[in-house]
Structure formats: structure tokens, C-alpha cells
Amino acid sequence: MRILVIVNPMAGRGKTLRLLPEIRRRLSESPHEFSFSIPGSPDELRSEIIKASARGIDAILLSGGDGTVHQALPAIVETGIPFGFLPCGRGNDFARNIGLPMDLKNNCSMLSSLSIRKLDLPTINQKTPFVAIAYVGFDAEVNSLANHQKGYFDGTLGYIVCVLKALKNFKPFEVEMTIDDQIWRERVMMVAVANAPFYGGGMKIAPQAVMDDGVLNICMVKEIPKWELLQQFPKVFKGTHTSHPRIMMKTGKRIKIVSEERREVFADGEYAGSLPAECTIGSQTVRVLAPFFGNDRGENEID
Incomplete structure (x- = not known):
């Protein structure tokens, strides 16, 4: 090869x-x-x-x-x-x-x-593809800080430093979120739309997400006190945050998020525009050299 x-x-x-x-x-x-x-x-x-x-x-x-x-x-x-x-x-x-x-x-x-395996490829507003997670709110603000951070903090430690910085000035915001045919109106801290479990240097925000199952997993963190958000932070690395009563986990194929406030959207660690955003998953895939995972839609061993 x-x-x-x-x-x-x-x-x-x-x-x-x-x-x-x-x-x-x-x-x-x-x-x-x-x-x-x-x-x-x-x-x-x-x-x-x-x-x-x-x-x-x-x-x-x-x-x-x-x-x-x-x-x-x-x-x-x-x-x-x-x-x-x-x-x-x-x-x-x-x-x-x-x-x-x-x-x-x-x-x-x-x-x-490794084998050549197919991964689902969702898009934002039918134009911006992402392989892992798209998100808006507190985590997007942390990501923005991390992308502009100068210093020697990388990976998980760097993310924690940016979390503390972002927390100081962050304010919850109103969203209307449509998952397929269901609508929620909430004041939230953040919304993550996941095709994969991990982001932010090892944070397992969507533990049940699988990259080849044709479904997106949604994590909505409703408004909570900042100290409580910080308290949940260590749990995200183990994926045990999902039992919190103010955290909603859902699945769907079409997720639309709108807000009267201007909020930046990030995907796979990069800026991807601002709200409104519609994340959709369909038949589009990419081929990746990877070990076994998900539903094992491997094509062949590479040679």
C-alpha cells in the first residue's frame, strides 16, 4: 500500500x-x-x-x-x-x-x-462535516480560549486551565432545540451533539456514542450554579455525569439549535460558525484506518 x-x-x-x-x-x-x-x-x-x-x-x-x-x-x-x-x-x-x-x-x-472502516460523517448546516462532536455554550467558550492560549499547558491540563478561565464570565443562555420532531426550550450551560464519546482531551461527554451507528447523541446541560458545573467536571472524564438531574441525554438524526443570543459553535476542536446550527447524520461516511470499534463495518485488512 x-x-x-x-x-x-x-x-x-x-x-x-x-x-x-x-x-x-x-x-x-x-x-x-x-x-x-x-x-x-x-x-x-x-x-x-x-x-x-x-x-x-x-x-x-x-x-x-x-x-x-x-x-x-x-x-x-x-x-x-x-x-x-x-x-x-x-x-x-x-x-x-x-x-x-x-x-x-x-x-x-x-x-x-488495521482495517479500513467506515465512520458516519455528520454535518453542520449541511456544509461543515465533523467526525466527533459539535458543541455550543460553555465548552465552546473553553475551546475558544484553548485555541488562543499561549503557554505550556497541553491536553487535559490545558483544558482544565481554560475551564477555570471561562467559568469566571460565563452566562447561561436560552435555546430552542429540536431533535427530530421533538422540541425543548431551556436555559442551558451547553449543548453537545456527539458522533463519538470523547472531546476536550479525554472528556467522555457522550459515553454511549458510537461512530458508525447512524445516530447522534445529545448532551444538554441545563442551567446550574457555576460551582455545581465545576463539581460535575471531574465526572465527565469517566462519563458518570449523565445521571445528574439537570443533564439531559438524547439521541436523534437531526438536531437544530437556535438562540436569540449570538453563540459560537465548535466542532472537533475548531470554530464552525455560530447559531443557528442544524446537525444532521445520514448515509455519508469516511473511510478510516482503525482497529475494531462500534458496529465493525470493516471493509478489509490493509495490505
Whole structure:
């Protein structure tokens, strides 16, 4: 199999570039044929994927973080090319969600035993695809801070720092949420629409979410005191927050969220517009190099 490794030089504050010599060395032990590209921008990244598909490359291996996957999605959808993931970013929730090892050694050695599997690909407002989770409210504000944070806090620790910063000025807001044919009007802290369990550097916001079951899982946190929100925070890492009486968990295929307030929407760690937002899931899929997970719609072992 011919695989193009696309290295995002910005991911993990340059971590991918620092790891590149080790990546090259470990992949050289694989039976596959690898070439490398270091795009200078998201547009160039997408262009590299399209050109690789046109010249017959069999798969893409993205070396970066969750944002790298999100940036690549439009080109992956356009070409239909399978892709794998080397987690070198800050949160690396995509690796968690598909069952990949977080360390480079095991991830690279596992490559030959992976299968090409189909993941559902939901969209926001029928134009912005996401593989994991779209969200609005408190978690989106935390994400915005994390994306602009300067310092040495990465992953879970960095997320906790941003949680404390966001909590200071956050105010609940009114939403009308339609899940298929049911309508809720609530004052909320946040709403997350999930195709996968994890986000935010290991937070299991939607424990029951499966990436290939054709359904979206919704977590709505209704208005609660800030101290109580903070109290629930550690539970999210274990997925045990769902029993709280002010947290509503639902499933659906079409979720529309509107508000009179301007609120930013984030998806897979990246800014994705503002409300209103309609998240839908249908027949669209992407092909991923992954171990067993979900409903095991594996196509074949890679060779």
C-alpha cells in the first residue's frame, strides 16, 4: 500500500516536526511505501490530499491533532480516500475515539494490522462535516480560549486551565432545540451533539456514542450554579455525569439549535460558525484506518 504521510507543522505547537525523524524511522519498519508532505496551510493540506488521490495514493496518514483531521475532512470527503491518524496534537481525541494507541511506537507498529472502516460523517448546516462532536455554550467558550492560549499547558491540563478561565464570565443562555420532531426550550450551560464519546482531551461527554451507528447523541446541560458545573467536571472524564438531574441525554438524526443570543459553535476542536446550527447524520461516511470499534463495518485488512 502506498501511503502519503501529511505532517501538520503547527499541531501540538510544533510537536509533529520534532517527532518527524522518529516517525520516519518507525514507519520505515512497515511493509508499506511511505512518502511525506509538510503543508504550510490548511488549504495546502487539502490540496495535497486531492493531488495524492489523483496520482493513485492508496491512503493518507495524518500526523497532527484533532484540528488536523477537521481541516482535512473536506478533501477526504471529496476524494473518498481512506485516512489514518498519528496523534501528535494536544487533545488527540480522534485517536481515543477510534481506539488507536496514544504513543507513537505502538501506533506505528499497529498500522499493518488495521482495517479500513467506515465512520458516519455528520454535518453542520449541511456544509461543515465533523467526525466527533459539535458543541455550543460553555465548552465552546473553553475551546475558544484553548485555541488562543499561549503557554505550556497541553491536553487535559490545558483544558482544565481554560475551564477555570471561562467559568469566571460565563452566562447561561436560552435555546430552542429540536431533535427530530421533538422540541425543548431551556436555559442551558451547553449543548453537545456527539458522533463519538470523547472531546476536550479525554472528556467522555457522550459515553454511549458510537461512530458508525447512524445516530447522534445529545448532551444538554441545563442551567446550574457555576460551582455545581465545576463539581460535575471531574465526572465527565469517566462519563458518570449523565445521571445528574439537570443533564439531559438524547439521541436523534437531526438536531437544530437556535438562540436569540449570538453563540459560537465548535466542532472537533475548531470554530464552525455560530447559531443557528442544524446537525444532521445520514448515509455519508469516511473511510478510516482503525482497529475494531462500534458496529465493525470493516471493509478489509490493509495490505
